[in-house]
Amino acid sequence: MVNRRELDPEAGPAAAFGARMRRLREEQRWTQEELAEKLGYSSQHVSAVETARKPPTLRFSRKLDQVFGLASSTDTLERDWRQLRHSALLEGFPEYVKYEGQAAEIRLFQIGLIPGLLQTPEYARAVAEGDVRRGAITPEQADERVAFLANRQAALVRPRSPMVLVVMDESCLHHTVGGTAVMDHQLQRLVEVASLPNWVIHVSPFGIGARRSFDLPMYLLTMPDLSVVAYAESQLRGHVERETAAVLPLLTAYHQLQAEALPQAASVAMIHEVRKGTP
Structure with missing residues (x-):
């Protein structure tokens, strides 16, 4: 055929x-x-x-x-x-996760919410329950979503763990999810992860304004064969992109965003400052 x-x-x-x-x-x-x-x-x-x-x-x-x-x-x-x-997972995301589980390097940009790979179980549950209250998903789908995230996080712990580079918009730190206790534990989790040798965490401060490269979440994976896979999503669906001509400009934009973001030490200092505002 x-x-x-x-x-x-x-x-x-x-x-x-x-x-x-x-x-x-x-x-x-x-x-x-x-x-x-x-x-x-x-x-x-x-x-x-x-x-x-x-x-x-x-x-x-x-x-x-x-x-x-x-x-x-x-x-x-x-x-x-x-x-x-009524699927609990955005269309295209399961395909992305298959690549994520094999990637040698993972680059993430997130706005509004702490990236899933860094979420504590309590934070992830609060996000899912918020979607339940809005009627976007069922309680059963919320359970599925939280379990799926836990499996993604567990997949990062392997004999050759990937290098994970994260750029979070400053809004991720100020968007209160699940109450002050949940946020306190979540911010502490960010500090702990930043001390690990295979993680780098940057905060993209509000002050960079229009120099921020992305307005929506962006995921870029470097595979063992050095090819790069991109994943981006809208409110309705996600899309995996593997064509080099389309992916390379996104990789360039990510590098530009990293250059504008705070260094890791300054990012951790900002997380500490935000955490002081929680009981």
Whole structure:
């Protein structure tokens, strides 16, 4: 088959939906064009959903169930769509985490919240419970999110631990999460981690203004083969980028941000000052 794009169901809920859709289509020996005709959609739309370039809609999922004879079953594509809509993890993030677990160097920029890899369990739980109160996720999904983060943190402890370089916007230190006791322990955790040989922590102060390179979280991974993987996210989804032409400008911007940020000693001093404001 020409230009067949391989699917990774573990890359996220949309990828899992598309992989199942392709499997069901191929079991019927239908082409994308034939399925599109049965659905009343264009073949381009079918291809985009199947390869996770476009998210499915409720109407599209129900049409698939009708065409594949799943409408009266308990394992419908509509059910998969609802799980996709309410997934605890942002689309694209599971794919990123697979690379993170193998990276030789990890570079992070975070704004507003302490980066996940540095969060204490209490801080992570408070963040997840905030999302529950807003109705963004369920309590069960909050548990899933906290457990997923704990596994990410544990994956950093390996025979050859990665070098982790973190730039935090100053807002991360002032955004109170979980109350003063939780924040006190979280800030102490930052100080402790900064003393480890494979961690470097910088604070990007408010004073750098427009010289801050990024307005959204940014993750850059250097892999053992020296290739670089980038991950960025919006409010709706995350995106993994591996093309060198797209990644290198992001790496340059990160280096520029590090140059503008406070050195580690000054960053730790700022964390101590902020911590003095907590009981």
